[in-house]
Amino acid sequence: MTKELAIQLADEAGFSQNGIFPTEKLRFLPEVRDMCAAGKCQKYDKCWSCPPGCGTLDDSREKASQFSWGILLQMTGEMEDDFDVETMMETEVQLKANLSKFLDLVPEGEKCLAMSAGACSICKECTYPDTPCRFPEKMHTSMEAYGLVVSEVCQLADTPYYYGPCTMTYTCCVLFE
Numbered sequence: 001m002t003k004e005l006a007i008q009l010a011d012e013a014g015f016s017q018n019g020i021f022p023t024e025k026l027r028f029l030p031e032v033r034d035m036c037a038a039g040k041c042q043k044y045d046k047c048w049s050c051p052p053g054c055g056t057l058d059d060s061r062e063k064a065s066q067f068s069w070g071i072l073l074q075m076t077g078e079m080e081d082d083f084d085v086e087t088m089m090e091t092e093v094q095l096k097a098n099l100s101k102f103l104d105l106v107p108e109g110e111k112c113l114a115m116s117a118g119a120c121s122i123c124k125e126c127t128y129p130d131t132p133c134r135f136p137e138k139m140h141t142s143m144e145a146y147g148l149v150v151s152e153v154c155q156l157a158d159t160p161y162y163y164g165p166c167t168m169t170y171t172c173c174v175l176f177e
Contacts, residue, residue, distance in 0.1 A: 019157030049120035
């Protein structure tokens with residue numbers, strides 16, 4: 001996979017913005033994982049895509065170390081006001097749909113690692129922890145669950161994190177060899 005092709009596929013998949021970054025500069029921080037453990041999103045220890053179900057921070061570092069570069073992918077929604085929850089939710093759903101489309105466009109046999117935004121939402125009710133994930137090939141762990149500060153990855157990709165008032169941007173990334 002070339003960086004140029006990844007950018008082309010990101011455009012085809014419908015992302016608002018994208019940027020390329022080197023994986024060796026990624027920082028996997030326990031402080032980010034600590035925010036997960038604090039229960040801010042109420043998914044900690046409740047699904048396979050979130051800690052501790054997604055593995056340790058060392059597991060995350062090990063998985064990512066197999067890749068040399070990544071593409072940051074974003075969807076930005078325009079909100080009517082700061083409390084436009086409907087647009088916020090629609091933008092997250094669109095990001096996840098676009099990520100699936102992007103991954104479908106990646107040439108067969110190309111090794112990659114996708115990190116999404118937020119917890120997995122494929123199943124209405126996750127099988128965690130009683131039985132294995134029903135769709136492990138479709139489930140993506142969030143960037144935060146990997147211990148990444150999303151705004152730092154945006155800086156690495158020379159891509160803004162914030163797009164101004166009344167906007168909501170969701171961010172994901174895909175790593176390549």
